[in-house]
Amino acid sequence: MTEDFPPPPSREPPPDKPFHRLSPLTPLVRGSIFLVAVAATTWDDLRTGNLGVLGVILLTVLLAGAVYGWASWLRTRYWIDDRELRIDTGVVYHQSRRIRIDRLQGIDIVQPFVARLFGLAELKMDVAGGDKEGSLAFLPLAEAQRVRQVLLDRRDAVRRSVQPSSVEDASPEGSPSWVAPDHDIAVLDLRTLLLSILLSPETIALLLAVLVFTLSAVFVGGLVVAPGLPVLIGFGLVVLRRFSGYYGFTVSQTRVGLQVRRGLFDRNTQTITLARVQGIVISEPALWRPFGWAKLDVSVAGAGGTSETDGGPSATTVMPVADLAAVHALASHLLRGHDVDVDVDVDVAGIELDLPPTSATWLDPFGRRFMGVGMGDDLIVSRQGWFTRSTHAVRHARVQSVRLSQGPLQRRLGLADVHIDSPPGPVHVRARHRGAAEARKLWEAEERNAKAARLSRL
Numbered sequence: 001m002t003e004d005f006p007p008p009p010s011r012e013p014p015p016d017k018p019f020h021r022l023s024p025l026t027p028l029v030r031g032s033i034f035l036v037a038v039a040a041t042t043w044d045d046l047r048t049g050n051l052g053v054l055g056v057i058l059l060t061v062l063l064a065g066a067v068y069g070w071a072s073w074l075r076t077r078y079w080i081d082d083r084e085l086r087i088d089t090g091v092v093y094h095q096s097r098r099i100r101i102d103r104l105q106g107i108d109i110v111q112p113f114v115a116r117l118f119g120l121a122e123l124k125m126d127v128a129g130g131d132k133e134g135s136l137a138f139l140p141l142a143e144a145q146r147v148r149q150v151l152l153d154r155r156d157a158v159r160r161s162v163q164p165s166s167v168e169d170a171s172p173e174g175s176p177s178w179v180a181p182d183h184d185i186a187v188l189d190l191r192t193l194l195l196s197i198l199l200s201p202e203t204i205a206l207l208l209a210v211l212v213f214t215l216s217a218v219f220v221g222g223l224v225v226a227p228g229l230p231v232l233i234g235f236g237l238v239v240l241r242r243f244s245g246y247y248g249f250t251v252s253q254t255r256v257g258l259q260v261r262r263g264l265f266d267r268n269t270q271t272i273t274l275a276r277v278q279g280i281v282i283s284e285p286a287l288w289r290p291f292g293w294a295k296l297d298v299s300v301a302g303a304g305g306t307s308e309t310d311g312g313p314s315a316t317t318v319m320p321v322a323d324l325a326a327v328h329a330l331a332s333h334l335l336r337g338h339d340v341d342v343d344v345d346v347d348v349a350g351i352e353l354d355l356p357p358t359s360a361t362w363l364d365p366f367g368r369r370f371m372g373v374g375m376g377d378d379l380i381v382s383r384q385g386w387f388t389r390s391t392h393a394v395r396h397a398r399v400q401s402v403r404l405s406q407g408p409l410q411r412r413l414g415l416a417d418v419h420i421d422s423p424p425g426p427v428h429v430r431a432r433h434r435g436a437a438e439a440r441k442l443w444e445a446e447e448r449n450a451k452a453a454r455l456s457r458l
Contacts, residue, residue: 019077025118026138027069032114087134097134102158103127107148111267188249196321197242199287206235245313246320274337276301279394279427286387294327298334299425316426348393351381359413360433373431382429392429394422397453404443418442
């Protein structure tokens, strides 16, 4: 008995869906750094007409790279099918990426500095499971906005089981206009950003390092300063990355969620779907607390646990620095999600937090009085940290599981930890060093609340 298998997918697009190409300027943007390096290295030789061996090699590599870049652009095509986005690439080896539209969680618009100069942008696909399965780089900004909106509209249509014919044509030319922000919710002013960076540990370390190396150069000699230059450059780059990454930080409301725009050199536009918000964390560094400032991060389903790297901006940050009252208001907006017409109490500041018993001092003498946990009708909240105070909050309906743990020292002191598990991200609600009986009651109560909240959503 033989079984007929379906034929392999064709490399050619359907006849009624012509393919589209990236911007012809894509090879120039991708090779801009190498182009500048070659020009800087061989400029004097080019001007005098005396190219050395190194100059000839660099120009040959540049020419070969230009040919390869043009061929890569020519072989890169994309089109939007009824239920998938297909991207074909490859010069030597052909590669075809097929991204299911119904698995798209979000699409970010990113504009690196060189791409901004040419009015281009990159679309980054955020697919269920936390993987970046594909991108379109680079497209004209207006076209990138239209393609993004077409994909999101088709995703919503597929999830509602609407026939593709009821959605607008999937080609960029026939797509609806990109959704502009309805209104701005929060805007980070430049003065607050500069002061917050000045009051960061990295800036203080940079200033101390400059002072130490300056005094060493004056009293000892310049040879002592030379080995420390990489340290100064490293701290300086961290400060610069933070300033450029959070410059112009704006949070706006759109019909599909919250839109975050930021960046001085590289412009990034990210949309957070409120229905995917799992929890929030409010951070209050010690140096910011006298000014009443805080930072807000969010866990989004499918986005994973990204964090700041080398001082750069994090995709989980919804507000890098603002007044605590404004951060609490934005946190409530995120936690409420689409339940705008439902009477839910998602005010993090309104949850009373209880401290661990005094016996917890043996395990954490400095941090015990900064720990706390509280439970409301819709939220469970925990706090920890003595230098950077972090408040984590998750709605009962978003809790995936509740765990009870007890180490050997905790057993001797009659203490235990309660872990509230939610999707991966910066939010980790944890009741540390509670009394064993209290921990079990908290565990049982949260199990009941989470189950009841999930049933109420059915």
